[in-house]
Amino acid sequence: MLLSFSEKQIGALLPAFLHIDKQLNISAMGPGILRHLPHVRVGMPCAEAFTIVNYDTTQFFQEGVNVQPVSLIARDSDLHLNGAAIFHEAGCLLAVRFAITEEMFADSSMDLSDFGHADPVILSTMLIVLQRAMLEESQANAIELAHERQRSAELLERTSRVAGYMAHDFNNLLSVIRLNTDRLSRQFGKDEKIGKLAEIIQEMAARGSEITQSLMTLSLQRTDTRQPLSVDQVIQDNMGILDSVVGSNITLKLNLDADGHKSVVSYSDFLNALINLLINAREAMPMGGQIALSSSVGFGLIKGDGDADADVTQSGSYIAIQIADTGVGMSDALLSRAFEPQFSSKPNGTGLGLASVRNFAVEMGGDVWLESVEGKGSTAYLHLPVARTVAPLVAAGSGAPNTGAPAVLDKQRILLVEDEPYALEALVEMLEAEGYAVTACSSGEEALIALGQDAYDVLLTDVVMPGQNGTEVARDACIVQPSMKVILMSGYVPDSAAFQPGWLFLHKPIESAKLLQLIAA
């Protein structure tokens, strides 16, 4: 024999082993059997203690040769053992182990000592139990991380809200300072000393304004003026940027024919939308090609035809901007998802570009969509409503104060709503000096009464006010007097304040010149 092991050694490897002699009596056994089947004794007939499942016991030594699989069940318990029967001259070594399932792990009276050191089933069962425990903890981890994220998001939101309120109050103060300094220069500016002092105050107010600008950025506030802009003009003024966006191997062809028509947009949002559409077109032409950027004026439904939301109020004059590329085109599947946030067909795209264009277009009362022929190219259509023009009844508002007496033909009527009394007073004085007929209200409620009594050309209102706020007043005003021009002004725009397309917006602190320009636009 090459190797010989003691019973103890075999017991260490196979704690549940059994040895039976040719008479089928148990002649040796491992410590596991002793522990868990104490009634089993050396010398006992094997059949008295175990059923050998896969053998006829009487034929055991006739049937078995060399090494064969074997399965036993203990007679007095439901313990199962399996392994190999190793036949030799003196009898048979039953190299078996207790069959144990994961469920038995927790409530069995067995432990690791009942299994061999290299028992792979035990190792893998323990591994599974451990991994399950880790998985459970990981689920708890995930929940904790989500809570943490929510906590930071809430903190950020609180901070930004506080920053927003602070900016609001501060901007209101700055507005009063600015407007009243304008008043000072208008009335006493000829006195050099007063003029100089007014200039210093203006400069300081401008610096204060820069501080509020950072607060606004922190509170993710819009600070851009919404005003009627000539689409063609903006494109022409920015050709340098647009050319560099498309890159040198793509030619950008212009065909602008919107004829100076204006749309109410924020300058930077509009430019961003154009840039995103150009990037989208450029990405479709990695090998170069041509992009045609054109504009025209149309009349009819502003929304793309596929849109079920399109309603009659959405029809009117619109500026149609088209960006057509000669790229690879898009499949219908891609087209249908192109504007979804976080959707990108490009490996390193963020999927935010086109989604932001759609947000912009919809917010402005327009629409954007893509059409494409695979292999030929795609065209993006951006439609924006043409800004309503209020027929100027007055040749006022040269934009620069103090240009002499305005040539008033018939006074344009402004309904002014502002809850800050000093700002109200200064605005009234400035606008009247410019030749407007001003009805001043110090609350939304007052304004609604005024709206019921008289007709106005322009509603100029603060946004954040106690009681009826500016957007509510503007909404009602548009219903009562639909032709009215709406200009909102605020140092802080709460998320809840939804602006309607076409409303103009001026950020506080108010610059008189900018305000006059908007009224006249």
Place this chain on the structure above:
Amino acid sequence: MYGMIHRAMRQMVHEELGEEAWLALEQKLEIGPTELLTGMVYDDALTLEIVAEAAARLNLSVDQTLEAFGQYWVRFAGQGSLSSIMKFTGQNLASFIANLDRLHLAVGAAMPGARLPAFTTLESAPGHLVVEYRSDRVGMEPFVKGLLQGLMDRFHACGEIAVVHRGEKSILFDIRYQDKD
């Protein structure tokens, strides 16, 4: 060490001092849920910082805290989803200690970055064990003492644990105990 250990430490501080105390500890160390990820390996320095900060709050020395944590760990692992594996490791003190390496063998397979200890029973008689602990870490003696104490608690035994030899990478523990019931 693995984040699992940090989580147990947190649980101990929760139980001893309450949730607020743990949050204050997190704030002091500028840590949070990202330092408590079960399956993540952290530098031992961070684990020790947590222990030291917990010690300050528990009004204990670092060694006393390590020992308390060792004792706590056995209770922690004895509950919840690790309980079955603890039970399976051994059903009396001597066999549990004899099988610890096999337990950690499975731990090593589930947590590949773990640096695990080795325990060898050098002498075993009723009520008396001499156990050699080996590790490539230093400074863990109080932790191991606490663990062994925790195991005695687990098996309702009482007795004395003494260090009888300190080698470069190994420590010999002499355990004399009696079963309480």
